[in-house]
Amino acid sequence: MGPRVPRTPGFQARPRGVLLTVCLISLVTIWLCRLPKMCLYGEGIAHLQPQSAPQALNRIDLSKADSPFVSWPLQRVCEETTTWTSGVVFVCDNNSGGIGNIRNYILTCLRYAIDAGATGVVLPQITTRSEKDLSNIRMGRQGFDYFFDEVHFRQGLQTACPQITLYNSTDDIPHAPVPFKAEQITPRDFGRRGGCDNRELNKHTGRFAQQFWAHINRTAEEYKRPPPSINHPRIIRFNWGVQWDWPVFRDGPEFVATFGGLLRFRQDILDLGEKTAAHMRQFALAHGGTRSFAGFHLRTESDALSRWPKFDEQSGAYLEKASGMTFKAAYLATGNKTEAQKLTAAASERHGIAVVTKHQLLAGHPEELAALEALTWDQQALIDFVVLLECDYFFGVSPSSFSMNVALKRHLWAEGLYTRPWRIGGDGDGRSWLVGKYEHYWEDWLFMFESLWP
Incomplete structure (x- = not known):
């Protein structure tokens, strides 16, 4: 046996006091860390940290038309893009139709721009329709504020994704060609679709950046163009019809629930x-x-x-x-x-x-x-x-994109940031119900439910 430590007065009491103090400090620290942490970046822009999300559900109703933009899910996605290239600029104005189609087109275009590492996006314009012939959806273009709050959009994007410069118009892109011309692409063409229906969501979004840059490098070599830079920009405009292209839950429910908050009505x-x-x-x-x-x-x-x-x-x-x-x-x-x-x-x-x-x-x-x-x-x-x-x-x-947008936005009320997907073709979610045909995935346009940001 080893030597016995002699008992001295107060020897037992001091460790118990220290231990009690340490325990109290630890408990207080844990309790403080669990409190919601919310910093406001301008009016209507909320940067909620992920660990505070459960408490935040009681503070922010994401189903409201004027709900603040919760920026951290978009910031997380932007931080996952490790290479941002000067001179790559996306133009997101080839939209048309009603608010449901236009809104989702802009968000889809922006999402692709982030994966591509584009350091420039032109403030989207809105393609208007004829007042006399509603089926004529390709009239002239109006500014972003035809529908949306421009200040809110600028603040939200700058807060979450400062890597991107937002240009007022194509005229503001440094060294853009005169007369202006953008390269038109369709993202899903970069993947091997294997005979799927043309309305199939782009199942190759995870490889989009790689395939996009293969396209940039291949065309640069083919046409003897220098690498993208401020002095030699590559300006990208999507072909029409990409608004139902991105499988939204790829980025997690928090991103689905908040990304659409960038586009708040004026x-x-x-x-x-x-x-x-x-x-x-x-x-x-x-x-x-x-x-x-x-x-x-x-x-x-x-x-x-x-x-x-x-x-x-x-x-x-x-x-x-x-x-x-x-x-x-x-x-x-x-x-x-x-x-x-x-x-x-x-x-x-x-x-x-x-x-x-x-x-x-x-x-x-x-x-x-x-x-x-x-x-x-x-x-x-x-x-x-x-x-x-x-x-x-x-x-x-269903399949009205307007009805779908309203129903899925209302769907955020119960679970907020952690909202699960809408159950297609069911009896609704207790707040909304959509009449329609739910027999054929393509002909009944059910794919739209999987590619819509509320």
């Missing part, structure tokens, strides 16, 4: 949408004794495709389910005035539901009605978008 549209929603609450109270109301999206305008559910299928399903849920008031979003009247009459006569549109709601508010009528057809749809996010239950139609 403030005057948000304000008018919120006022319209408030008027709708009053309408519901007057017609049903409660402020609760259903939201309907009737997609039967002249540009609706023949395979989509027709008026009877949409309206019949909406009214039957809404009546079963005891709604007495409903907000109707549609551009078809004739069929709006048909649905309104059927709702009142057969189900006792009072239905109203945005124009009818604002008829007693001249200034707000004037603001609404100053907007174009597609801009007015943004007012519907805001109100439908606020309704107590949403009824839409």
Whole structure:
């Protein structure tokens, strides 16, 4: 046996005191580390650290039209790109259609730009449609603020991805060719598709950067061009139709739930949408004794495709389910005035539901009605978008990208950053339901659910 340590007064007490102090300090440190850490970068830009995500769910409702942009998931993705090349610039303006298509096109183009290591992106422009012929979706281009809040977009992108310079226009790209011309590519062409349907999502996104740079190097050698640089830029514009291309959950649920937050509607549209929603609450109270109301999206305008559910299928399903849920008031979003009247009459006569549109709601508010009528057809749809996010239950139609956007944005309410994918073809998520055909993956456009950022 070794020598015995002599007992001295206070020998046992001091270690216990030290041990207790260490334990208390450790507990306090752990508790402090678990508190949400949120720093705001400008108005509406929130940088939440990953470890604070569960607590943040109680603070930020990502299903709101004006929810702040949570930047850390995009920052994480940008940091995963290890090589950024000066002179590689993406132009994301070859978009068209309504808000659902245009919004997803811009986000998809930006996502590819990040993987390519592009150090430049031109502020996207919006391709407008004809007011007289809704199927004519290739009219002139308008600025980014035709739909979106430019300051919010700039701040969010700079906060999360400072590697990218945002140019105001193609005229601002250093040493761009005159007259201007961009190289047009289709990202999925870089992968071996193996005979898949042309609408297949790009299953080769993980190899896009490698294949993109193989294309850049091959064409540089073929056409005797120097490597990309500020003095010798390679300017990339996607061909039309890439908006349903990227399998969004590749980047994790946190990225899916937040990436779309970059594209927040401009403030005057948000304000008018919120006022319209408030008027709708009053309408519901007057017609049903409660402020609760259903939201309907009737997609039967002249540009609706023949395979989509027709008026009877949409309206019949909406009214039957809404009546079963005891709604007495409903907000109707549609551009078809004739069929709006048909649905309104059927709702009142057969189900006792009072239905109203945005124009009818604002008829007693001249200034707000004037603001609404100053907007174009597609801009007015943004007012519907805001109100439908606020309704107590949403009824839409698949495969309308507008309905899908609203339903998936509302889907973020329950689980926030950790929201799991929408269950395609089911009974909804308790907040929204989409009528439609769910039999064929391609013909029924179900692939859109897997490539949409809410």
